[in-house]
C-alpha cells in the first residue's frame with residue numbers, strides 16, 4: 001500500500017511545550033479501511049498528536065501528512081478530513097444547527113447536509129437549542145456531526161466515548177466500524193484498552209509520547225500478552241491460600257481484589273465456588289498491556305521529578 | 314489565497330457574527346448610547362428655543378465619542394470569543410489557512426461595525442435636526458461621516474489586532490480603553506510636556522482631534538498617521554501570533 005498518498009503518515013513527529021516533551025519522535029501509518037485505535041494513558045500525547053495532524057499545533061520536529069498532504073494546504077478540509085477533538089470546544093451561545101451551518105459555509109457544503117448529519121447523530125430537536133445547555137454526550141454527537149459533514153475519507157476522533165451512555169458507546173462503535181467498512185481511514189483515541197480491543201483492527205500504543213506498539217489487535221494480544229485474571233471476592237486471602245496450595249501465584253491488588261497469574265478465569269471461578277465464596281468480579285486482563293501502562297505512568301512521574309534532559313535519553 | 318475560499322470564509326464569519334447574542338447586545342449598546350445622547354442633546358437645545366442657528370452635524374461627533382466603544386467591544390469579542398470558548402479548535406479545522414481566517418475575521422466585523430457607526434451618526438444628526446427648529450443639516454458638512462468612519466474603522470482595526478494578539482477579551486478591552494480614552498484624556502492634565510508627548514502618539518488623542526478639531530497641538534496628517542499606525546501595528550502583531558503560534562496556547 002502506498003502510505004504517502006492515502007491515510008495518515010506520521011514521521012518523526014515531536015512536540016515540546018516548554019519543558020514538557022509531549023510527543024517524542026513518533027512514526028506510524030494509519031491505513032484506510034480499518035479502525036486504528038490510538039491508545040495510551042492520560043497525558044501520553046494522543047491529543048497533541050491529533051492536533052498536529054490537523055495543523056492546530058506546529059510540530060517541534062517531524063511531519064504528518066494526511067492523504068499525502070499537509071492538512072493546512074487542503075482547500076476544502078472538511079471534505080477530506082473530519083475530526084472530533086475536544087467536544088467542549090464550541091461557542092456556547094450558538095445553536096447546534098448554526099454551529100454546523102458555519103462549518104458547512106466555510107467548506108462550501110450545502111446546508112441540506114447539515115440536516116442530514118443532525119439526524120444521523122441523533123441530535124434531533126436539540127439542534128435548535130444553544131450549545132450551552134448540551135450535556136457532554138450531546139456535545140460529542142455535535143462534534144461527530146461536524147466531523148461527518150463533508151463526507152470525508154479520513155476521520156479522527158479523540159476519546160469520543162467520553163460522556164456517552166452505554167447506548168451511545170455502542171452507537172459510536174458501530175459508526176466507527178461502518179466508516180472503516182466503507183474504506184475510510186479511521187483513527188480513534190482512547191485511554192481504555194478494553195474499549196479499543198472491541199472496536200479497533202489495529203492498535204498504535206503510545207506512552208510518554210513514544211511509540212510502544214504498532215500492530216494488529218491480535219498481534220498485540222498474542223505477542224505482548226500473557227493474560228492474567230482479576231477477581232473480586234469477599235475473602236481474598238482464603239482464595240489466595242487455596243490457589244497458592246495449587247502452585248498458582250496471586251497478588252493482592254485491592255481491599256478485596258486479587259490478581260491471579262497463569263491460570264484461566266474458569267479455574268479461578270471454580271476455586272472460589274468450591275470455597276463457597278461469591279464472586280463479585282472476574283475478568284481476564286492482558287497483563288503486558290497493563291504492565292506497560294503501569295510502568296509508563298510510573299516513569300512519567302519519575303521524569304517529572306528529574307531534569308527534563310532525562311526524557312531525551 | 315483563492316478568492317473562492319476567502320468568499321466562503323467571509324460568509325461563514327458573517328453567519329458567526331450574527332448568530333451570537335453578544336454582537337446584538339453591543340450593537341444595541343451603540344444604538345442606545347448614540348441615539349440616547351442625541352435625544353438628550355436635542356431636548357436641551359429645543360428647551361432654549363430661539364437660540365443661535367447651528368449645524369446638527371455636531372451630533373455626529375458628540376455621539377461617536379462615547380458610542381465608538383460599543384463597536385470596539387463588538388469586534389473584539391468577534392475575535393476573542395473563539396479563544397475563551399475553545400471554538401478556535403473547530404474554526405481552524407474548517408479554515409486551516411490562517412491568513413484566510415485572519416482576513417475574513419478582520420474584514421467582516423470591522424466593516425459591519427464601522428457601517429453601523431456611520432449610520433447611527435447620521436441618524437443622530439437627523440434626530441437633532443428634526444428636534445431643534447433652529448438647527449440646519451447642510452449636506453456640504455456630511456464629510457464628518459467620513460471622519461466617523463475613519464476613527465471608528467481604525468479603532469476597530471486596533472481592537473481586532475489586540476484580540477488576535479492577546480486572545481483575551483479582558484486584556485483587549487482594557488488596552489483599548491487605555492489607549493483610546495483614558496491615557497489621552499488624563500496624561501495632558503498633569504501639565505508635563507513629556508506626558509503630553511506621549512498622549513499625542515496615542516490613537517485616542519488623534520481620534521479626539523479628528524472628531525472635535527480643537528487646538529490640540531497636532532495636525533490632521535499627524536492624527537491620521539497615528540491612528541493608522543496603531544491599527545496596522547496591532548493587526549500585524551495579531552496576524553503574526555495567529556499564523557506562527559499553536560492554535561490556542
Ligand SMILES: Nc1ncnc2c1ncn2[C@@H]1O[C@H](COP(=O)(O)OP(=O)(O)O)[C@@H](O)[C@H]1O
Nearest residue numbers: 017020022041042043044045046047048049562
Ligand atoms: N498546551 C500545552 N502546554 C503544555 N503542556 C501541554 C499542552 N498540551 C499538552 N501538554 C502536555 O503534553 C502531554 C501530552 O498531553 P496530551 O496530548 O493531552 O495527552 P493525552 O491526550 O494522551 O491524554 C501532557 O503531559 C500534557 O500535560
Ligand SMILES: [Mg+2]
Nearest residue numbers: 046047048158
Ligand atoms: Mg487527550
